[in-house]
Each structure stands twice: as C-alpha cells, then as structure tokens.
Amino acid sequence: MIKNGPRVAVIDFGMGNLHSIAQALIYAGMRPELVTAPSGLDSVAAVILPGVGGFPEAMARLHRQDLVAPLRYFSKSGAPVLGICLGMQLLLTTSSEFGITSGLGLIPGEVLPLPISAESGARRLKRPAIGWRPIHWTADRTRSSLTTSLFCHLSDNDQMYLVHSYFARPTDESTVLALADHGDFQYPVVICSGNTIGVQYHPERSGTAGLQTYQGLSRWLSQERRASV
C-alpha cells in the first residue's frame, strides 16, 4: 500500500468486484477506501462507483445507505467520479431494467437493454455480451485534463473487457466519448460530464490497457494535489 497516495473511495453497496478495483487502485499508487456511508466521502480525492448486477437493486441499496445525495453533491463539487459498468449506468437518469427506476441523474439519459438479434441476420447475439472489444473514440479525449489523463494513452487497437446486458444512452450526444460494437449495433462505452465519467468496460479486468485508466487517475490526482499545495 502506498502510504502517501491519493485516497479514493470505492462505494460499497454489496454489489461489484470491489477486490479487483482495490487491487488496481493499489497497483496504480492510490489508497482505496471501501465506503458504505456518507462520512466515507469526507476528504477523499475521488470516488469510484462500481457495480455488477441489477440497476433497481443497486439504487435501492444506495438509497438505504443514504449515499444518493452525497454522491450527487460530490459530483457537483468537481472532484472525479468514475462509474464502472453498472456504476456507469447508475449515473444516468433512468433505467428500464425490471421496470423504470431512477438513477443518480448525473448524466441525463436512459439505460436500455442490448439487442439480441443483429440486423445483418447473422447468428443471434448473446446476452450478457461478454468479451474484449475495441473502443472507438468519437469525440475529443483532450476536452479536459482529467479525460486526457485517463484516456489519451490508449491506442485505437486497445481492447477492453465488457460484460453487460444493458447499455447507457445519454440524451446529450456530446457527453459520449467512445463507442463499442455489439454485432452491427454501436453503443456508448465512455461518457462524461465535467469530471463525472462513466466507463462501461472494466478497467481493472482489461489487462495493461485497462490499468492505464487507473494510472491516469493516479497521475491526475497527484498533479492536483501538488497544484493545491
């Protein structure tokens, strides 16, 4: 564990691969703190919102743990919030998984199911979609110092690990930084609004390419810390 690395909250609502995320944070020189209550957000430099499982259950738990308002507040403060997989989807306004549920509403838009048949009539698409996919950058990754740090070292050939049955569709297309393919269907895999960022892929499970997302976060936080001293 790095003694002086930036402290990063990993929201623990009992759903998600917290161990892997913690390991990736440590690898990249940060100090993970599993957070179950609002007080855990005091004096952390960034928040990671993980998630594996169902949207309604995740939101129910975030409400029960009184984390919804504090997460919105944290996001509005401008400190980084990184939503991963289901965590990215929770950033949106609503999801249609098991009926309509409200999300955190930090990035306007909705969460919808992936299609199961390709338009080209080829073999049926499986759900959950599981596998390594190339990320197609469709907008400027250098729009902020944070997105530059997180994403600019990735090449067009880098593939990331995805596992999901639903996808996020932001209302404002300018919030979409990258797309991936599910058969003929393209959907957003990187979205951002200010310093609130969502990645549909698992950066802690995508080998060295994925770890660059964590290393980028670490670099950015260290620079911010030096700048504020």
Added chain:
Amino acid sequence: MCESVRIMARLDIKGPNLVKGVHLEGLRVLGRPERFARTYYMDGVDELLYIDAVASLYGRNSLEDIVRRTSSEIFVPLTVGGGLRSIHDIRAILRAGADKVAINTAAVHSPQLISKAAAEFGSSTIVVSIAAKQQDDRSYHAYTDNGREATNLKVIQWACRACEFGAGEILLTSIDKEGTGRGFDTELVRSVADTVGVPTIASGGAGRPEDIARVIKLGHADAVAVASLWHYHYAREVLDEGAAFNEGNVAFLRGGKQLDRFQPVSLSKTRSVLAEHGIRSRFVLEKA
C-alpha cells in the same frame, strides 16, 4: 462474421497444485497455478478459469489462498469453480478476488441456487458448468462431482433450464474428449450454443490450435477454455522450483509418448492460427 471470441486458460487445481488429467481423472502435477496464471496473464490470455478438482478432500482455504494471490497480480477476469455448494461459499470466493463462479453439482441438486446467486451477485457472475458424457443412445447426459457421478439430465434441456434460472454463461466440458487432444465435440457444443441465449464456453479436447478454430466456426462456441494444449507448452519453459514434483511428471513434461497427440503452442501462436481461419480475438482486430 464472428464476434471476437474469448480464449481462456483452464487450470485444474488439487490442493496447492496445478494438475492435468485425461477424462477428468488420472491427475498429474504440473506446478503452481499462480505461476502458470502469471505467465498466461503476461502472454495476454483473455480470462482464467480455476477448477478445484477434488474440492471435498482439501477444504476451501487452499483454493481461496490461491485465488487471493492470483487476483492481486493479474488484471483479467478470473472464474473459479469446484465444490461451491452455497451462497456462503460463492460469497467467500468472490471476496477472495474471483470475478465469476462456476457451479455444477450444487446447481443440479438445487437449481434455485442459481437464481438466488444471480439475484445476489448478478447473473453475469454465475456460470453453470456442465460436464457432458455421451450415452449409448448417442444422447448426452450431465455428470456431477467433477465428472464422477451420472445423472439422468439431458444436457441441452439442463442448459436451457439453467439459463431460465439465471445463469449468465454455460461452461460445457466434454468428458469424452477432455485431456485426449483429439479435438472438441463440436456437435455437442453447437447443440447447446445454438439453443441458449447466453454465451457458451467450450472446454475439453484441444490438441492443436486448429481444433479451437473448428469449435468456434462449426461449434459456434462464444469462448473456448484451453488446458493441456497450453500447459504442456508453458510447462516446458516453466519448470517450477520447489513445487510438488516427482520424476515421473518431469519425464512426462519433457515429452513422453503421452504427448504425441498434442501440438502444444503458445498463446500468440494460437491467436495467429485463429486469425488464419478468419476468427478475431483480443489483440487481433483484422482477420488475416
């Protein structure tokens, strides 16, 4: 045109060791699983699959330790199975660092475990593992207890039922082909892959990289688990210091008669053979 296919390394574990058998029995020690896992990770494997081959004999702790060590240094998905009997067991293995769990025997005895686990941990976390053996009437039955116990369950029906209960993937092992190097049972794989709506992982039989291409193109496998084909290649390079070796296994690894049917290859060689067959995989975006 195929979606990009996953190729994963399957490591069968007994106590602290990586083992390999034929038809899921006759296990030989090859070395430490963590060591092989690290090598596979550095050589770009897509995922790792740990199956505890004799779960009941050694208890849980040894496997959890291996999982903990592996997950602290490899950053690709790790699926763990073998002897997981309850929500409690699943939670413990996930906490130790596994991303997914594979359940067979417990799911057959109580399919409700699948739905409870899927509700608790997410469908995509729960892989139902099916060990299939062909019967005299040419149908396939599912076997439990790492291939030792027969059931009356027909594989296709059981696979469908497992998905209805919430399985996120099906891991399909051919007991007849496993460890033989004679190729996959592509008909078996296709019959399941074409029926279920979740990804199907084919396991058992790869002797040459072309076998992997066949089970993808003809068997419609979404992912392929490879054991002998890679272990025998990497074991020659990785002769572990201090592992529980005996002379017989060293001779075996140095290329005894048993390896005749195998053409052990590296991960990158595997990927280039797949590319030659028009199959995309990680690191290979263009078909050759």
